[in-house]
Amino acid sequence: PGITIGDTVPNLEVEIKYGNSHFCVLNFTLHDYFKNSWTIIFFHPADFTPVCTTELGKMAAYLPEFEKRGVKVLGFSCDDVQSHEEWIKDPRCKVTYPIVADPNRKIIKQLNMVDPDKKDSSGNQLPSRALHIVGPDNKIKLSFLYPACTGRNINEVVRALDSLQKSSKYKVATPANWKPGDPMVICPSVTNEEAEKMFPQGFETQKLPSGKDYLRFTCVN
Amino acid sequence: PGITIGDTVPNLEVEIKYGNSHFCVLNFTLHDYFKNSWTIIFFHPADFTPVCTTELGKMAAYLPEFEKRGVKVLGFSCDDVQSHEEWIKDPRCKVTYPIVADPNRKIIKQLNMVDPDKKDSSGNQLPSRALHIVGPDNKIKLSFLYPACTGRNINEVVRALDSLQKSSKYKVATPANWKPGDPMVICPSVTNEEAEKMFPQGFETQKLPSGKDYLRFTCVN
Numbered sequence: 001p002g003i004t005i006g007d008t009v010p011n012l013e014v015e016i017k018y019g020n021s022h023f024c025v026l027n028f029t030l031h032d033y034f035k036n037s038w039t040i041i042f043f044h045p046a047d048f049t050p051v052c053t054t055e056l057g058k059m060a061a062y063l064p065e066f067e068k069r070g071v072k073v074l075g076f077s078c079d080d081v082q083s084h085e086e087w088i089k090d091p092r093c094k095v096t097y098p099i100v101a102d103p104n105r106k107i108i109k110q111l112n113m114v115d116p117d118k119k120d121s122s123g124n125q126l127p128s129r130a131l132h133i134v135g136p137d138n139k140i141k142l143s144f145l146y147p148a149c150t151g152r153n154i155n156e157v158v159r160a161l162d163s164l165q166k167s168s169k170y171k172v173a174t175p176a177n178w179k180p181g182d183p184m185v186i187c188p189s190v191t192n193e194e195a196e197k198m199f200p201q202g203f204e205t206q207k208l209p210s211g212k213d214y215l216r217f218t219c220v221n
Numbered sequence: 222p223g224i225t226i227g228d229t230v231p232n233l234e235v236e237i238k239y240g241n242s243h244f245c246v247l248n249f250t251l252h253d254y255f256k257n258s259w260t261i262i263f264f265h266p267a268d269f270t271p272v273c274t275t276e277l278g279k280m281a282a283y284l285p286e287f288e289k290r291g292v293k294v295l296g297f298s299c300d301d302v303q304s305h306e307e308w309i310k311d312p313r314c315k316v317t318y319p320i321v322a323d324p325n326r327k328i329i330k331q332l333n334m335v336d337p338d339k340k341d342s343s344g345n346q347l348p349s350r351a352l353h354i355v356g357p358d359n360k361i362k363l364s365f366l367y368p369a370c371t372g373r374n375i376n377e378v379v380r381a382l383d384s385l386q387k388s389s390k391y392k393v394a395t396p397a398n399w400k401p402g403d404p405m406v407i408c409p410s411v412t413n414e415e416a417e418k419m420f421p422q423g424f425e426t427q428k429l430p431s432g433k434d435y436l437r438f439t440c441v442n
Binding site for chain 1: 225238278308310371373374376380395406430
């Protein structure tokens with residue numbers, strides 16, 4: 001089990017290592033960090049391990065993409081702040097977002113992000129490779145739960161964010177394999193009459209064998 | 222909460238509509254269907270809704286990719302078998318994989334895949350847009366939990382499958398944004414001496430500021 005989409009992220013107090021330019025430890029609560037922005041929270045099995053290091057670096061490389069979308073980033077691992085301080089020198093791209101330290105496994109237990117199989121060399125629990133996109137209401141909107149062997153695809157994280165942000169602004173949703181610029185579909189709750197007012201750019205209803213007219217495409221910026 | 226990576230999928234008895242060439246209803250258990258193959262199980266909020274229909278069609282279009290990898294596909298929605306019979310005519314690509322009918326919400330409740338927010342027009346619960354990759358041991362290896370507004374990316378499902386299957390055969394893992402053909406990393410549990418025997422094609426250790434030698438790349442077919 002784990003917290004899942006629709007759940008509010010508990011407002012835990014966390015200890016954070018911020019950036020790699022100077023040693024700076026901070027304590028604050030998760031909701032204080034989110035500050036009603038979209039936020040990506042992501043968990044790592046362990047510092048100084050290969051997949052995690054590539055992910056830490058890719059998240060840093062994509063930070064301008066997230067910032068452009070008003071999205072904050074917050075990493076988590078069970079190692080301590082001193083370990084994070086050393087570790088964040090290793091990725092190819094400079095890590096400037098904070099990483100929560102959770103050496104006592106308090107946070108992964110409360111967020112139910114304990115990997116059911118993996119243990120460290122001392123037998124301590126490790127987090128799974130979980131990534132949640134949190135909305136401005138502190139609720140989880142979308143989750144990726146990958147095992148230790150599979151590094152995440154940050155392109156898919158950006159694509160999902162674009163879908164979530166568009167569909168929170170307009171009554172639209174994104175079809176399978178959608179990418180920015182592709183047409184979106186109009187939500188079933190919107191009648192054709194409403195759609196005409198809501199989408200002055202027009203929409204196209206796809207003819208379907210069932211004869212039903214639920215597949216309506218439109219483009220929104 | 223929901224079943225998550227590491228959990229065994231419960232061996233529920235299900236009612237299935239198989240293929241769209243003839244009307245055929247079957248009952249069997251999930252483990253009988255998996256038969257120790259890799260299997261993708263995916264849930265849809267509702268029949269005759271736009272995003273679900275594009276996903277159903279894309280999964281059908283990618284079926285040869287899954288079959289090439291020995292992977293089975295099983296859809297789920299809460300509508301009944303008769304509804305599925307009509308619905309599967311709508312996607313652009315012919316649906317030949319089975320879709321479980323769950324009109325009484327027994328399965329989504331037992332698999333804990335109830336969407337916390339969405340209800341149908343009669344106030345019934347709906348499933349979230351969950352997709353689990355199940356391993357040959359009937360355990361969930363990886364999960365995508367998307368909300369109703371965001372259609373899944375089947376390319377990412379294929380990429381993740383390739384990573385899972387490779388790392389179940391060799392002591393390797395895939396870095397962030399990995400795609401087939403890219404180098405993989407050697408698992409930390411493997412010593413350099415073992416790696417030399419295990420990967421006769423050789424491996425390259427990346428020099429890191431920490432001076433640690435945990436980031437070792439190799440190529441496996």
